[in-house]
Amino acid sequence: MTDSYNSRVGDLSPSPNGYANGTSPSLTQSNNAGISPVIRKKLMGYVGFANLPNQVHRKSVRKGFQFTTMVVGESGLGKSTLINTLFNTPLYPPKEPLPPSAERPKTVAIESIGADIEENGVRLHLTVVDTPGFGDFVNNDDSWRPIVENIESRFDSYLEQENRVNRQKIVDNRVHACLYFIQPTGHSLKQLDIEFMRRLHTRVNLIPVIAKADTLTDEEIVAFKARILADIAHHNIHIFQAPSYENEDEETLAEAEEIASKIPFAVVGSDNVVDTNDGRQVRGRAYPWGVIEVDNEEHCDFVKLRQMLVRTYMEELREYTNDVLYENWRSEKLLSMGVAQDSSVFREINPSAKIQEERILHEAKLSKMEAEMKMVFQQKVQEKESKLKQSEEELYARHKEMKDALDKQRADLEDKKRRIESGRPLTPEKNTTKNRRFLR
Numbered sequence: 117m118t119d120s121y122n123s124r125v126g127d128l129s130p131s132p133n134g135y136a137n138g139t140s141p142s143l144t145q146s147n148n149a150g151i152s153p154v155i156r157k158k159l160m161g162y163v164g165f166a167n168l169p170n171q172v173h174r175k176s177v178r179k180g181f182q183f184t185t186m187v188v189g190e191s192g193l194g195k196s197t198l199i200n201t202l203f204n205t206p207l208y209p210p211k212e213p214l215p216p217s218a219e220r221p222k223t224v225a226i227e228s229i230g231a232d233i234e235e236n237g238v239r240l241h242l243t244v245v246d247t248p249g250f251g252d253f254v255n256n257d258d259s260w261r262p263i264v265e266n267i268e269s270r271f272d273s274y275l276e277q278e279n280r281v282n283r284q285k286i287v288d289n290r291v292h293a294c295l296y297f298i299q300p301t302g303h304s305l306k307q308l309d310i311e312f313m314r315r316l317h318t319r320v321n322l323i324p325v326i327a328k329a330d331t332l333t334d335e336e337i338v339a340f341k342a343r344i345l346a347d348i349a350h351h352n353i354h355i356f357q358a359p360s361y362e363n364e365d366e367e368t369l370a371e372a373e374e375i376a377s378k379i380p381f382a383v384v385g386s387d388n389v390v391d392t393n394d395g396r397q398v399r400g401r402a403y404p405w406g407v408i409e410v411d412n413e414e415h416c417d418f419v420k421l422r423q424m425l426v427r428t429y430m431e432e433l434r435e436y437t438n439d440v441l442y443e444n445w446r447s448e449k450l451l452s453m454g455v456a457q458d459s460s461v462f463r464e465i466n467p468s469a470k471i472q473e474e475r476i477l478h479e480a481k482l483s484k485m486e487a488e489m490k491m492v493f494q495q496k497v498q499e500k501e502s503k504l505k506q507s508e509e510e511l512y513a514r515h516k517e518m519k520d521a522l523d524k525q526r527a528d529l530e531d532k533k534r535r536i537e538s539g540r541p542l543t544p545e546k547n548t549t550k551n552r553r554f555l556r
């Protein structure tokens with residue numbers, strides 16, 4: 117596909133003098149068998165479509181972006197603090213401690229907070245979906261269920277908007293990423309973590325994070341990460357991976373590898389600014405023995421997490437949600453409703469094979485018609501033959517009947533003749549006037 121596309125379009129990138137790949141304009145023809153020749157042209161001057169990426173950029177900036185992230189994890193793992201730290205804005209107001217008498221909810225709730233944030237003129241409508249209550253009950257078996265239902269209802273709402281007559285203003289409320297907070301136990305994943313990820317990985321981009329990583333030593337973090345990754349692999353859980361493309365420059369590839377090597381991200385969150393021993397002011401957590409800096413890559417993986425979620429792969433997260441997760445859910449839903457996809461509609465068609473296929477079908481149709489006509493003809497002939505045979509038999513029977521009658525008549529006459537010749541009188545009753553006249 118790429119080869120034929122390239123051979124048809126040619127290299128149209130403008131050279132510094134304005135011409136594409138050369139100094140003079142010329143026409144060449146590609147002559148691929150089966151494909152009509154396409155004229156390859158070299159530009160005679162600057163046309164301007166090299167500016168297309170800038171047009172897209174301007175349009176996107178004007179429209180702004182929508183991004184929805186979900187945070188899931190047991191209570192007190194630092195979810196709100198991390199979101200505030202990630203987007204550098206107090207999205208979550210400071211929490212009031214619950215009075216001891218207050219009744220705690222008995223199910224997982226779903227709450228969302230929306231905010232419009234702007235950076236260098238780019239507007240982002242950010243929605244954070246929180247799941248208070250997750251993992252906080254004595255029995256957490258079904259903690260994942262309301263979360264899956266919420267994610268699917270967002271897919272439903274998107275599908276409903278896509279099916280509207282007017283699709284000008286589609287609001288994308290789908291969850292583009294889910295930060296799953298793992299308790300910093302240092303052991304391995306808990307059953308609750310595995311169950312949640314197993315249920316959710318086909319519906320949302322999972323990004324596992326080790327919460328409050330400052331409570332573990334560097335060695336503990338390395339060992340804990342290895343055990344988490346082993347568990348994830350063992351249960352065939354798909355977590356979001358930074359994609360890498362062909363022909364990508366070394367720097368981008370190295371960045372993707374670096375990010376991938378940090379998963380699950382061991383993070384520390386803080387929206388407080390603290391003073392370091394060397395007199396700097398940083399976002400971090402101050403301890404008697406020193407300061408943990410949130411934005412220092414030597415202290416935690418917060419920077420790499422932000423790179424994956426916001427700086428480098430936000431668009432990839434949105435794209436994967438739309439092209440893979442939503443698309444799979446949509447097909448499953450339509451199939452369950454009995455709507456089947458006719459795959460032949462999308463089959464690539466070779467015109468000569470198509471003509472050949474049609475000719476074979478046409479010939480088969482013709483020979484079928486011929487056979488049918490033959491059959492009808494034979495049937496008619498048979499009917500005619502049996503009719504003829506029947507009338508022949510009837511004629512024969514009538515002929516026989518008449519012949520018998522004539523024979524009988526002749527025998528009678530001969531008998532009478534003999535009687536007359538022998539002088540024997542005819543029987544009295546037969547000696548009628550008629551007979552007498554006959555004898556005279």
Ligand SMILES: Nc1nc2c(ncn2[C@@H]2O[C@H](COP(=O)(O)OP(=O)(O)OP(=O)(O)O)[C@@H](O)[C@H]2O)c(=O)[nH]1
Nearest residue numbers: 190191192193194195196197328329330383384385
């Ligand atoms: N040591 C440590 N404490 C943290 C960290 N992040 C947050 N905290 C503290 O943990 C406590 C709970 O943080 P929250 O951000 O409210 O946690 P949450 O998960 O949103 O809690 P819920 O709203 O109850 O689900 C607060 O006292 C935070 O200051 C961290 O990275 N390390």
